[in-house]
Amino acid sequence: MxxxxxxxxxxxxxxxxxxxxxxxxxxxxxxxxxxxxxxxxxxxxxxxxxxxxxxxxxxxxxxxxxxxxxxxxxxxxxxxxxxxxxxxxxxxxxxxxxxxxxxxxxxxxxxxxxxxxxxxITELKRAELMQVALHAISEAAHSAEDLLALFRHIHLIIGKLLPARNFFVALYDGKKDELSFPYFVDEHDVAPSPSKLDSGTPSAEVIRSGQALLITPGTQVVLPEQVGPIIGRDSLDWLGVPLGTQRGIIGALVVQSYSGDVRYTEKDMALLQFVSTQVAAAIERKQTETWLQYVARHDQLTSLPNRELFHERLHTALVNARQSDQRLSVLYIDLDRFKLVNDSFGHDIGDLLLCQVAERISRCVRVSDTVGRIGGDEFVVLINGIDLPEHAMAIAEKIRAAFDSPFELAGHRLQVSSSIGIAMHPAHGSEEKQLMRHADDAMYNAKRQGGNRWLMTAEPLPQESPQISLQS
Known part of the structure; x- marks a missing residue:
């Protein structure tokens, strides 16, 4: 009919x-x-x-x-x-x-x-959706808590413009020459490992050339010789556009399909390119915010948590420890005769030493623990979930022994030791200041005994200490 x-x-x-x-x-x-x-x-x-x-x-x-x-x-x-x-x-x-x-x-x-x-009404809807998408991306740049949340918002926004079941964001760090995939949603594959820009992948080519790329069975695309196959399962259609900012190409947006139910065209490429500038600006803005937040809470030399962040984590750990009736430990570490290193070899060598010290201490603890630098040559360690004081002592000894090997610093071979003070919660106090004072005092006692040792604080401080006023 x-x-x-x-x-x-x-x-x-x-x-x-x-x-x-x-x-x-x-x-x-x-x-x-x-x-x-x-x-x-x-x-x-x-x-x-x-x-x-x-x-x-x-x-x-x-x-x-x-x-x-x-x-x-x-x-x-x-x-x-x-x-x-x-x-x-x-x-x-x-x-x-x-x-x-x-x-x-x-x-x-x-x-x-x-x-x-x-x-x-496809063209009319497309124009409406593009304007809505630009506004939504701008809103997401301001409201998203972090980059991952921003990527999720962007995925949802792009999904309203074109099919985006398989979608990923590739970001390029020019200083490290590293192409990473911080957001990767795919029906068949997991996120690829970070790679160099010359890895030969289509996403790397989009970033290298700064040109959008549409690969379909029906399109004749002449790719440079260095561009290899798509990583993972071959997709039927592959569409990638560069993320361009004033400082250059920072990455790429990619959508791909594995069946004939979803096909991409030149119109889809133009649409993705249209929103990519706004997406790139949103990502760059969030990266800057993230970096500023990181700098404000981390030591610029060693990248360890600074005093503010360490005390914040200690406060949180104490709250959790009291609620779950668990122990934790604070280690206060000071390098022995560090001033002599600066005076003899200069501050540049001293800075190199502090960076290597931070690495050695970090290797001695778990990922769940916190190593911080709170000034000069003073480091602190927060150890969560300690069952026995002996466990904290074992970690302190491990850190002390990590200094036994000489430090190789720009042609100089230096032997440096440390003094370590240990305080336990709840045995030596239930407040941040109490634990830090205990650990600090124990560290100074270790230093008075010649250094290159650790000491557990002897007894808890009184609840209130007399105020001392200094006047000139």
Whole structure:
């Protein structure tokens, strides 16, 4: 059934069927079971299927998977006598492209048919979505707590513009020559390991060249010789665009598909390029915020937590320890005769020494523990979940012994030791200041005994200490 027998006035010389086929909007007739029984000629232009290919097929098969539930609900409401003059949903064309459709539909009780007019509003919707996306990206740049949260927001935003089930962000660090994948969502693969820019991957080529890249079975793309295959499972379509800022290309946005249900075109590439500038600015802004927050809370020389961050973590650890009735320990570490190193070899060598000291101490503790530098040659360690004082002593000895090997510093071979003081919660206090004072005092006692040793504080301090006033 793909012909309408009714005709206009014979003098007009045109049949009703011809008029219908000249319309730019598609007329569709669907039976009570949701199967097409008639479509006009415009149907092929909008959806890609000829009338012969579509008659008898279920209407819902063509609807975008994410829109099927509400489309069926709307169809039931239409058959219940509620016309829908402006219903909008998405369809998947025969070639895999997504089209946005606005329907005007009603139900003919006498014929048991649903009659609808479909208008392709893809370009209009695309323009609307682009403006909405730009605003949403700007909002996300301000509201996201961190980069990962920003990437999640961007994924959701781009997913409203084009199919983005498989989506990732690649970022390039020029100083390290490292291409990383901090956000990677894929049906089949996990995030690749960091690599060099000359790794030969398509995403690396997008960043290197600064040009968008669309790879499909139907496109003739001439890739440079150094560009190898896609990492992981081969995708059917691969689309990547560079993230450009005033300081250059910082990364790439990539979407890919593994089946003919989702295909990417030049229009999709233009769309992704349109939002990429805003995305790049949002990422750069968040990177700057993250860096400033990091600098404010970390020692610039060793990258260890500074005094403020260490005390914040100690405070949190004490709250948790009191609630769970657990022990923790604070180690206060001071280098022996560090001033002699600075005086004899200069501050540059002293700075190198402090960096290597930070590395050696960090290797002696768990990832869950905190090593901080609170000034000069003074380091502190927060050890969570200590069962026995002997465990804290063992870690202190491990740190002390880590200094036994000489430090190789720009052609100088230096032997440096440390003095370490240990305080335990709750044995030596339940407050930050108490524990820090205990550990500090124990450290100075170790230093008075010749250094290169650790000492556990002897007994808890009184709850209140007398105030001492210094006047000049």
């Amino acid at each position: 793909n012909q309408l027998p009714s005709a206009l006035d014979p003098k007009a010389g045109i049949t009703l069927g011809k008029v219908i086929d000249l319309l730019l909007d598609a007329i569709c007739v669907v039976d009570a079971h949701g199967r097409y029984v008639f479509v006009s000629a415009a149907f092929e232009h909008i959806f890609g299927y000829t009338p012969e290919e579509i008659i008898g097929r279920s209407m819902i098969e063509l609807v975008h998977p994410d829109d099927r539930e509400r489309t069926l609900q709307a169809a039931n409401e239409i058959m219940a006598g509620q016309p829908k003059p402006h219903f909008q949903n998405r369809y998947v064309r025969k070639d895999g492209r997504i089209v946005h459709i606005m329907w005007s539909a009603t139900w003919s009780e006498a014929d048991g048919m649903r009659i609808a007019v479909a208008r392709d």
